[in-house]
Amino acid sequence: MKSTKTGLLAFSSLLCGGLVVSVLAMASNDNLDTQILAEGLDHPWSMAFISDSEMLVTEASGTLRRVSNGVLDPQPVAGVPEVLFRSQGGLSEVRIDPNFLDNQRIYLSFPAPDDEQPELNRLHVISARLEGNTLVDQQTIFQSHPPRKTAAHYGARLGFLADGTLLITSGDGFNYREKAQALDNHFGKILRFNTDGSVPQDNPFVNTPGALPEIWSYGHRNPQGLVITNDGKVYQHEHGPKGGDELNLIQPGNNYGWPAITYGIDYSGAMISPFTEQPGMEQPLKYWVPSIAPAGMTLYSGEMFPEWQGSLFIAALVPGDVRRIEIDDNLVVTEEILLSEFGRIRNIIAAPDGSLILATDGKEGKLIRVTAKQ
Amino acid sequence: MIRQIQAFLISLLIATFLLVTHTTATNLVWLSSIGMPVDLAVSVSALVTDLAGMNSRGEFPAFGLIFVGLLIAFITARIISIWSSLKKPYLYALAGGAAMLAIVILMPLAFYHLDIIAGARTLAGKVYLTCAGVVAGYYFGSHPQPGDSNEKH
Numbered sequence: 001m002k003s004t005k006t007g008l009l010a011f012s013s014l015l016c017g018g019l020v021v022s023v024l025a026m027a028s029n030d031n032l033d034t035q036i037l038a039e040g041l042d043h044p045w046s047m048a049f050i051s052d053s054e055m056l057v058t059e060a061s062g063t064l065r066r067v068s069n070g071v072l073d074p075q076p077v078a079g080v081p082e083v084l085f086r087s088q089g090g091l092s093e094v095r096i097d098p099n100f101l102d103n104q105r106i107y108l109s110f111p112a113p114d115d116e117q118p119e120l121n122r123l124h125v126i127s128a129r130l131e132g133n134t135l136v137d138q139q140t141i142f143q144s145h146p147p148r149k150t151a152a153h154y155g156a157r158l159g160f161l162a163d164g165t166l167l168i169t170s171g172d173g174f175n176y177r178e179k180a181q182a183l184d185n186h187f188g189k190i191l192r193f194n195t196d197g198s199v200p201q202d203n204p205f206v207n208t209p210g211a212l213p214e215i216w217s218y219g220h221r222n223p224q225g226l227v228i229t230n231d232g233k234v235y236q237h238e239h240g241p242k243g244g245d246e247l248n249l250i251q252p253g254n255n256y257g258w259p260a261i262t263y264g265i266d267y268s269g270a271m272i273s274p275f276t277e278q279p280g281m282e283q284p285l286k287y288w289v290p291s292i293a294p295a296g297m298t299l300y301s302g303e304m305f306p307e308w309q310g311s312l313f314i315a316a317l318v319p320g321d322v323r324r325i326e327i328d329d330n331l332v333v334t335e336e337i338l339l340s341e342f343g344r345i346r347n348i349i350a351a352p353d354g355s356l357i358l359a360t361d362g363k364e365g366k367l368i369r370v371t372a373k374q
Numbered sequence: 375m376i377r378q379i380q381a382f383l384i385s386l387l388i389a390t391f392l393l394v395t396h397t398t399a400t401n402l403v404w405l406s407s408i409g410m411p412v413d414l415a416v417s418v419s420a421l422v423t424d425l426a427g428m429n430s431r432g433e434f435p436a437f438g439l440i441f442v443g444l445l446i447a448f449i450t451a452r453i454i455s456i457w458s459s460l461k462k463p464y465l466y467a468l469a470g471g472a473a474m475l476a477i478v479i480l481m482p483l484a485f486y487h488l489d490i491i492a493g494a495r496t497l498a499g500k501v502y503l504t505c506a507g508v509v510a511g512y513y514f515g516s517h518p519q520p521g522d523s524n525e526k527h
Contacts, residue, residue: 087486150487174488175495178404242432260410267490269432270397273405274420 060090079135092156120147183211204253225297240264243289293317296347302354392506447473470511
């Protein structure tokens with residue numbers, strides 16, 4: 001970014017974890033204006049624009065809110081199912097249908113107690129029609145299998161491929177990490193469904209005995225960032241343990257290694273695996289040691305910051321900033337740190353006008369609009 | 375008193391060593407089961423890494439956690455021994471086992487059911503680590519305690 005004063009921390013990839021020679025730069029925000037759009041949100045998690053001036057926001061505590069023309073509607077959207085709000089669990093992603101203007105359908109992800117064993121829970125994905133300020137005509141698309149006792153590592157991001165199929169990220173549940181390498185369960189997977197909940201017949205494991213046919217890729221930990229580009233590339237990021245957060249380019253059928261290979265260690269200080277690479281397991285485009293806790297990602301294609309077009313923006317919970325990532329020929333060539341004054345950043349999206357919208361984490365979460373300084 | 379401290383430290387080392395080796399072995403056995411190239415050199419290196427890592431790089435040092443657990447358990451056992459007729463090695467073995475059991479049961483309760491000690495995620499792992507506490511406690515109880523007469527040992 002030419003106009004940005006760049007104080008180079010100048011770590012090479014060998015030092016800071018990128019697999020290619022990239023430069024980590026601490027940028028000043030001299031050319032950015034920030035404005036608080038809304039505050040007092042209870043653990044905001046995901047945002048989605050439903051028009052040029054209206055946005056939906058999930059609060060992990062279980063409510064779906066609407067922001068219209070920059071004003072938070074005090075009345076939550078009605079009809080949101082009961083969710084499990086505990087530990088890392090709660091109402092998570094909101095994503096609008098690619099044909100939203102025609103069908104008004106939105107998609108939500110959340111954990112909820114299991115029907116038969118309420119001490120256990122599952123990740124759910126539903127679709128519903130937004131009629132006025134109410135969700136109607138709800139349809140369950142996905143319930144994770146098997147249920148889990150932990151309330152952590154759900155993943156829970158959603159994204160649409162160009163063919164209209166839906167990708168769902170499903171985390172490893174923390175206690176079940178080894179299951180990310182097995183194809184008979186939903187732990188540590190990216191899944192692909194049709195929007196009616198059926199499985200596309202061109203999924204990579206449809207004909208693999210013992211494998212769940214909805215699995216699209218596996219070997220993931222807690223994938224909370226998902227971006228699908230116009231040319232069909234699927235970028236995903238996932239939380240590592242203590243170190244080892246990853247940015248990956250996802251290909252169907254591939255194994256991304258967790259926990260057989262990892263650049264992180266366990267919270268106890270123990271090694272999870274002595275291996276960082278293995279034939280048949282994919283390497284990340286970039287990894288972070290120490291962790292930045294990547295929690296959400298967007299691809300920028302707006303007009304407000306033309307120099308940022310094509311960049312990925314990652315919301316980082318730790319230490320709390322935004323990472324702008326430039327990728328060239330499947331290599332990360334630039335990482336720039338922005339907006340480090342707001343604390344933990346839970347998510348980031350690009351608005352139709354080209355501004356960026358941040359959600360800060362926590363009980364008193366805020367929505368912050370980032371625009372170019374006039 | 376010095377011999378008691380020495381015995382306590384050795385029992386602490388025993389429990390810590392057994393916990394760390396169990397964690398390492400649990401990981402390596404699984405890695406081997408999915409075809410990862412786990413050989414002797416990898417195993418030794420992993421064990422050394424874990425012995426250092428679990429006592430220095432984690433959110434809590436393993437020996438510190440076990441130190442607190444055994445200290446509370448052994449003091450409690452010492453008080454109980456005043457009126458208990460149970461032989462001291464067995465009494466302290468029970469105390470050591472209770473300390474480790476408490477660690478593996480209580481820690482997940484404090485962390486939303488997340489098992490921070492990976493080796494303790496399974497029932498077998500919890501039983502093993504409880505046994506590690508039993509061994510450490512038995513070692514400690516097998517050494518003379520204050521007030522013991524020479525005839526007792």
